Amino acid sequence: MSKDLEKVEEKKSNTKKNDIKKSSVKKTSSKEGASVKKSSSSKKATAKTSPKKSVNEKVNESITLEEADSFYHVSLLAQAVCVIGVLFISILAIFEHSFTVPIEVLIGITLLIMAYNNDKLFKRKGLTVVYLVFGIVCLLIGVLGYFGVTI
Numbered sequence: 248m249s250k251d252l253e254k255v256e257e258k259k260s261n262t263k264k265n266d267i268k269k270s271s272v273k274k275t276s277s278k279e280g281a282s283v284k285k286s287s288s289s290k291k292a293t294a295k296t297s298p299k300k301s302v303n304e305k306v307n308e309s310i311t312l313e314e315a316d317s318f319y320h321v322s323l324l325a326q327a328v329c330v331i332g333v334l335f336i337s338i339l340a341i342f343e344h345s346f347t348v349p350i351e352v353l354i355g356i357t358l359l360i361m362a363y364n365n366d367k368l369f370k371r372k373g374l375t376v377v378y379l380v381f382g383i384v385c386l387l388i389g390v391l392g393y394f395g396v397t398i
Contacts, residue, residue, distance in 0.1 A: 358382030
């Protein structure tokens with residue numbers, strides 16, 4: 248009787264091990280499209296991988312292409328909102344002179360966002376430096392104008 252119980256327990260443990268193996272999750276990296284298996288058990292995988300490969304897989308899994316695209320869409324949206332804000336505040340500044348400081352600050356922020364988009368999204372380096380310099384100058388003029396210093 249006890250032998251039968253032992254055999255039943257062995258079968259249960261074997262089926263549990265097989266279930267764990269079957270429940271492994273496959274993830275694909277964004278660049279290579281290669282499959283990476285991740286086991287749901289707490290045991291480490293026995294596959295031989297070099298440290299470089301595991302680091303690269305972690306880097307590839309950290310940011311997917313869709314996440315990067317969504318972030319670039321957000322940065323383009325921020326640029327569009329800043330441009331619309333500059334236009335709106337410019338119309339207000341025609342009637343009220345006190346809106347010149349917010350325009351300068353908003354133009355500086357817009358130029359910095361344009362520099363970021365130009366460098367990261369469009370991969371053009373030429374005007375990035377120009378956008379950065381004028382963006383920082385406009386921010387400084389705006390902040391100094393807020394404290395009453397005119398240049």
